[in-house]
């Protein structure tokens with residue numbers, strides 16, 4: 529079975545035996561290792577990607593389900609090599625990153641929130657990030673990073 | 686995880702034929718229960734049959750009444766304005782399920798077919814008297830949601846059947862509802878939960894519904910608790926009586942999330958809190 533989809537704006541295809549998970553296909557044959565595997569069971573959010581704009585745990589999503597859809601991973605955010613997206617810039621500036629393992633998932637979940645709601649209240653940010661665990665920062669800086677990302681995105685538009 | 690054969694039919698007929706022709710195969714909708722269980726070492730089905738490509742199962746119709754597609758994602762259902770406005774208690778319960786990532790995948794049908802005592806959508810649907818529409822080789826049949834759950838993890842759906850839709854009638858005129866869920870951290874399944882619905886006329890409770898989760902083998906209505914309030918004004922004495930009956934009516938177990946006694950106490954407290962909060966919404970409006 530062959531699955532075809534758009535990965536960060538580029539058409540890709542991959543052959544599948546059956547129920548392979550999107551996370552394994554991304555990190556394996558497609559060579560995109562930015563998306564992380566933490567728990568592997570929907571609890572930590574390290575594997576968060578966007579599918580048609582919505583946040584999904586790639587660790588639970590069979591790759592066959594993204595046929596014909598648009599998948600965005602952390603590698604797809606930077607506008608050009610050496611540059612950062614507003615969300616990435618904000619996490620750097622506001623100290624939302626320490627070891628960095630949770631960061632791709634945090635940023636993808638934050639981006640999905642901001643795509644739907646450009647000016648979220650703190651309660652909305654917390655609600656949007658309940659599925660993302662961070663063992664380092666203590667979350668305060670992450671909430672601040674998302675606020676900062678909202679501001680940077682506002683300036684850019 | 687070693688991949689399993691994966692089928693993605695695009696019609697109901699094809700899905701039912703596949704199920705009949707592949708012994709040991711399992712349906713998968715959002716996969717948030719199926720995949721976690723497989724990764725946890727549960728017995729492997731012979732194949733997975735995805736329901737997400739079947740338009741008849743992902744479509745919902747919401748107007749005066751609602752027909753919710755069993756394979757519609759919780760996120761897609763929450764995006765329907767008329768559903769949030771007409772049945773806010775269901776929207777509230779779905780909005781408290783897991784995380785945005787899980788809600789993008791998870792389906793209402795999967796939540797019910799999984800038949801966990803803690804299925805968050807169940808108490809709200811029970812309060813609204815929801816029905817489930819099943820489809821098998823023999824055709825369609827409809828069950829009250831109360832009849833659907835048999836025991837933890839087991840429904841009264843046949844092995845050759847699938848869940849097509851969840852049907853909900855228009856809310857009773859004036860109905861006020863609420864959902865209370867006890868959990869430890871933001872993303873947690875319920876230690877105990879109560880959904881409640883109330884209509885009051887001239888200071889009397891004329892329609893009372895309580896349903897509870899995580900306090901019995903299956904999500905359940907609390908008919909004796911309802912009867913204690915129905916036809917009466919919600920006085921302190923009546924509410925205390927309803928609370929006492931609710932604590933007796935449930936049959937919780939002790940597990941990793943909480944003790945049986947603690948769960949009984951929460952149900953009592955929630956019945957009281959819900960009744961007072963809902964009764965207060967009728968004050969001044971009469």
Ligand SMILES: Cc1cc2nc3c(=O)[nH]c(=O)nc-3n(C[C@H](O)[C@H](O)[C@H](O)COP(=O)(O)OP(=O)(O)OC[C@H]3O[C@@H](n4cnc5c(N)ncnc54)[C@H](O)[C@@H]3O)c2cc1C
Pocket residue numbers: 569570571711712713714715716717718719720721736755756781782783784787790791792793794795796797798799803804805806846847848849872873874875
């Ligand atoms: C991290 C995490 C947090 C969670 N938090 C919550 C929570 O807060 N509250 C809560 O209630 N649940 C929670 N869950 C459980 C789960 O997400 C829900 O039960 C979800 O609604 C299941 O839906 P699904 O579509 O993913 O089901 P699936 O995993 O696809 O299927 C579940 C079961 O139902 C069967 N099935 C599915 N659809 C049909 C159908 N139409 N006809 C026949 N059989 C069918 C499948 O064969 C399987 O046995 C959580 C899960 C995870 C991983």
Ligand code: FES
Pocket residue numbers: 564565566567568569570571572573574575576585586587588
């Ligand atoms: S790796 Fe997917 S949620 Fe943890």
Ligand code: FES
Pocket residue numbers: 624625626627628629630631661662663664665
């Ligand atoms: S920065 Fe280390 S887990 Fe979040």
